[in-house]
Amino acid sequence: MVFEGVCNTGLSLGSTSINNPENDHFHQSHNHHHQHKINKLSSLKFDHVFPSLTLGLSSEHKHRAPEEIVVSKIHGEIESIVLYRQGSSRSTVSSYSNSSVKRERDNLSAEEVERVSSKVSDDQDQDEEGSARKKLRLTKEQSTILEDSFKEHTTLNPKQKQALAKQLNLRPRQVEVWFQNRRARTKLKQTEVECEELKKCYKTLTDENRRLQKELQELKVVKITAPVYMQMPAATLTMCPSCERIGDGSGENSSKSPFSIRAKPHFYNPFTHPSAAC
């Protein structure tokens, strides 16, 4: 085990050396101050990213215009109303999921899910005026496509967002929110990994400290029984684990005496050197 590898977790949020599979994606967008420029560049190639991904939706759904309202009927009753609105950063929820339908959701095709799970109150104005917000649950297909997209790039430029929203039959705002939350989850996961590394580091250091304390006690006993050490301050006696010399940490004449005295307190790195206790 190498000390630096354990403790250099880079827990500075966004500047880490942990080898996390998601890390690269995260750092691709770390410097978001430059993201506007990056987005402008990356938008040029976005059309090649998902050349053939579909949700199995009808062409009319795929190319639905913003603000279009689709009403589906099942057994003669209005079963769902799907709104596609744009331009509202304070998006009100435009879909409602029937609880009896949700459990079946993942077994349905995207089209079926859209038909049966997206519902809205009769009065959209009421919805916007503060009725309980309803939460859309993404289908497996939608989640998969979003995840794939996230692997390609952790942030989206407007063009990418628009294209993805169209592909998924979601509002661009929903795609945007998903990416925001996804980045947050990635970062949280990364932080948890780093936390675990720090715990390991702490435990190793604690163990080593305990071992060194024990060694110190033993050396104090040696000092008492061996008069040759009497002139050295007991509390600063140390033993180099590699050459097994004893020093007092005061500085001079360290190289020639078998009882070396170091200029500076020596920090023994247990991760890069074999333990003296072993």
Place this chain on the structure above:
DNA sequence: AACGGATCTAAGTTTACCTCA
């Protein structure tokens, strides 16, 4: 150069929904 609006993101919070005991 300074200013203000538009836009984006991170961070934190709220809340709908789901699972499970």
Place this chain on the structure above:
DNA sequence: CTTGAGGTAAACTTAGATCCG
């Protein structure tokens, strides 16, 4: 079958940074 707790994720809010006219 119902219920409450806890977890998850979608949606929201806020603050700060950057760009651009």
